[in-house]
Amino acid sequence: MRTHGTEGQDPLPPARGARWVGRRVPVGVVGLAAVSVVALTMSPVNAEPDTQGKKPPRSTNPLPAPPQMRDLDFLLGTYTCDYTPPPGGKPAVLGMTTKKAMGGHYYYTDATLEPGKVVGRSSFGWNPVDNTFINQYHDNWGSSGNYSSPGWKNGHLMFKGPLNQVVTPDAGGSTEGIKLGLVDDYQILGPGHFRDNTSFTFPDGTVLRGSYDCHRR
Template structure:
């Protein structure tokens, strides 16, 4: 690497001293050019543009408006369960809250007798245009349901349920695969009903219902 200095003449014949010219490798010149372009595009004294940066403490994507159709579930409820003929009456306690910035609702439930603890997660599927509900409980039962939305005062979820018959701590037990239908109706402020049908593999159907009132 070397430097040189030269002179050149002004139009009037006087000598003008040229700046020192530093000969550097092409790669370094490229870096300097990029830095110069960056400074040109973003002046040092310009105020930073933060308009494109979402606040860190907020969800950048708002919840879908369809999720508001499930607001009747929010809060704590006590539900009286009317079982199919020959079944045992039970009491279901529900508490439903918003989750993930309002994109989902989750319901924690306890059913007595039986000491069943379950959770349902409700949401909106924007691709298929349907509500979804995923269910799990401490017996090991699980289900996935979907609904196209409210129609004539009914919100109907349908889907497969794997129902454990006898819970077992070994992680191995017997069960049955059912088709479940939950039919929700809002009867008043803080009052809804869920009529439930269980369809068995042989085609037989059992019907029960939950009458739920906000505490």
């Protein structure tokens, strides 16, 4: 996923799947409650009491997925990605599967990086307020990131954002990490074939670059 070694160790490649989301129940409950209050306040159905004691009809036409999501269709399916690491690193293989979720409003990518058994998930979606693609990432090391992209331009789809990278995973839930700047630069090379050129910017300005060459199985 997005794992890198510490100084003197081989840098490990970042992970793509679950890259390409931490939640706690109390936060989710609060969030859902807030959404419910807003919905009840703004819904015309609740503007007037129902004197008939009947429930309003349930919509049979849920909001369709944004058409912009089609620009991410190249990710759908199962891929094997050969990872070329930064100088000094070791090659690796990433297996990833991307599926539609929530009626196509989001695409979920689950991925496993070998060697290392790093497992991650990425959630891709469309932000209709800012008109940008979004990507939330997390993995089983505890790393997480949030990225955004304005969309395709000159054959490139570039996601940028902060990554909280765990240096050494720890079962106790507390360990050292580093904040990196991530760039994913996607290019479609053919049917079922794309490349993701990645770069990681460290706090001191050092930049490491690698790439994933992905073929659909």
